[in-house]
Amino acid sequence: MAEARPRTLFDKIWDHHVVETLPDGTALLYIDRHLVHEVTSPQAFEGLRAAGRPVRRPDATVAVVDHNIATDATRRTGITDPESRLQVETLERNVVEFGVPYIPLLDARQGIVHVIGPELGLSLPGMTIVCGDSHTSTHGALGALAFGIGTSEVEHVLATQTLLQKPAKNMRVTVDGTLPLGCTAKDIVLAIIGKIGTAGGTGHVIEFAGEAIRALDMAGRMTICNMSIEAGARAGMVAPDETTFEYVRGKPHAPQGEALERAVAWWRSLPSDPGAVFDKEVTLRAEEILPMVSWGTSPEDVLPITGTVPDPSSFADEARQAQVKRMLDYMGLQAGQKLTDLKVDVVFIGSCTNSRIEDMRIAADIARGRKVADGVRAMVVPGSGLVKQQAEAEGLDQVFKEAGFEWREAGCSMCLGMNPDKLTPGQRCASTSNRNFEGRQGPGGRTHLLSPAMAAAAALAGHLADVREWQPR
Numbered sequence: 001m002a003e004a005r006p007r008t009l010f011d012k013i014w015d016h017h018v019v020e021t022l023p024d025g026t027a028l029l030y031i032d033r034h035l036v037h038e039v040t041s042p043q044a045f046e047g048l049r050a051a052g053r054p055v056r057r058p059d060a061t062v063a064v065v066d067h068n069i070a071t072d073a074t075r076r077t078g079i080t081d082p083e084s085r086l087q088v089e090t091l092e093r094n095v096v097e098f099g100v101p102y103i104p105l106l107d108a109r110q111g112i113v114h115v116i117g118p119e120l121g122l123s124l125p126g127m128t129i130v131c132g133d134s135h136t137s138t139h140g141a142l143g144a145l146a147f148g149i150g151t152s153e154v155e156h157v158l159a160t161q162t163l164l165q166k167p168a169k170n171m172r173v174t175v176d177g178t179l180p181l182g183c184t185a186k187d188i189v190l191a192i193i194g195k196i197g198t199a200g201g202t203g204h205v206i207e208f209a210g211e212a213i214r215a216l217d218m219a220g221r222m223t224i225c226n227m228s229i230e231a232g233a234r235a236g237m238v239a240p241d242e243t244t245f246e247y248v249r250g251k252p253h254a255p256q257g258e259a260l261e262r263a264v265a266w267w268r269s270l271p272s273d274p275g276a277v278f279d280k281e282v283t284l285r286a287e288e289i290l291p292m293v294s295w296g297t298s299p300e301d302v303l304p305i306t307g308t309v310p311d312p313s314s315f316a317d318e319a320r321q322a323q324v325k326r327m328l329d330y331m332g333l334q335a336g337q338k339l340t341d342l343k344v345d346v347v348f349i350g351s352c353t354n355s356r357i358e359d360m361r362i363a364a365d366i367a368r369g370r371k372v373a374d375g376v377r378a379m380v381v382p383g384s385g386l387v388k389q390q391a392e393a394e395g396l397d398q399v400f401k402e403a404g405f406e407w408r409e410a411g412c413s414m415c416l417g418m419n420p421d422k423l424t425p426g427q428r429c430a431s432t433s434n435r436n437f438e439g440r441q442g443p444g445g446r447t448h449l450l451s452p453a454m455a456a457a458a459a460l461a462g463h464l465a466d467v468r469e470w471q472p473r
């Protein structure tokens, strides 16, 4: 009998969920978990209503509001913006009508959908997980196949608990070695995107592997998988290991006792087989990574903080030169400026990339006993109510407040301009989020992507700063 073909982590989860494969390779996949938020669900529920169809598996579905809500005290008094209010009220009506479990705005478990999925044990290794949101890739950190889907697909999953998918190619990004001082998962993923570009992962599911990835806690792995979508990939994943199992243990919706032991036994079989073939391989050395920051309006436009704003004429082709010139104009930058000379108006620590308790701890360690620079507005927005509670139990809120940071309620907040937390035109922001597109944090806003440690350092310094000079004291 022929040896079974060595398979990747992605292949195994895919094969396990195929209901049927069509002649052209398209597969009907069974979906284990469907997460729903207010932005991409209204038309989907409307479609079900029009067709008179119920939700097939309400028990596999969970809804939450995160994008359109305020993260200050006004969340208790109702949403003022009519469009945002309509989004939230529509979801609240739909979950009642269709019997979908819902985490209300004022529930302690409310938060950014990609923070609460893993935190509540709704997202588990080996699962297929979807949400009408591109950063669903975050959940791949658990060793799951998790990806964003469009509104019509949200309707399809609500109605059938399945999804039609074209197979993706396998890509492996290996990060060997140990991270240097001041660097975290965010610097790894910014360095990866800087190297492979925003199209580097197109058509592929990326498995992140290597010593530096294995050494990361789950929060760090989530940060990396979160931004795999910014590298153009369909999804990102990390093979489940002891760190994963330890994380899952005791989560409210995770299996318990013997069911957990059985699940762990299966999860142990998921990592890519030795000899599994990847269509594309990229390798980085962790030692060579420096604290990173973006200078342009695409997540691939990153440099080590020791760098200077690039000169458009230093790029080879004309199209890129013109693009870089446009970016510098938008960002209000001059070629040759030192990145550490760029004054910031706002610092945002939050988003599904970096708002977990581990991120809060890293930022608080740097802020402890220091003050936010004059003229800087700095805000810390925990990713969920449970992260907020945990941070408060550890006294981190006090550390932030004493340093002059605002301490907020959970939500997407200033990651994107869909709620009251926005930049004003021309404001420069050091942000732990994942997208630096024009207008992303508010019209005319200028975003520099960086790690929570680097963001805290920028808040204290009043300009982009090298976190290695702002180590905890």
Ligand SMILES: CC(C)[C@H](C(=O)O)[C@@H](O)C(=O)O
Pocket: 039, 040, 067, 132, 133, 134, 135, 148, 416
């Ligand atoms: C609003 C939503 C559809 C969107 C996404 O898909 O990612 C948002 O979360 C984002 O980060 O841009």
Ligand code: SF4
Pocket: 066, 067, 112, 113, 114, 133, 135, 351, 352, 353, 411, 412, 413, 415, 416, 433, 434
């Ligand atoms: S925090 Fe930002 S990236 Fe994440 S889901 Fe919300 S808007 Fe999208």
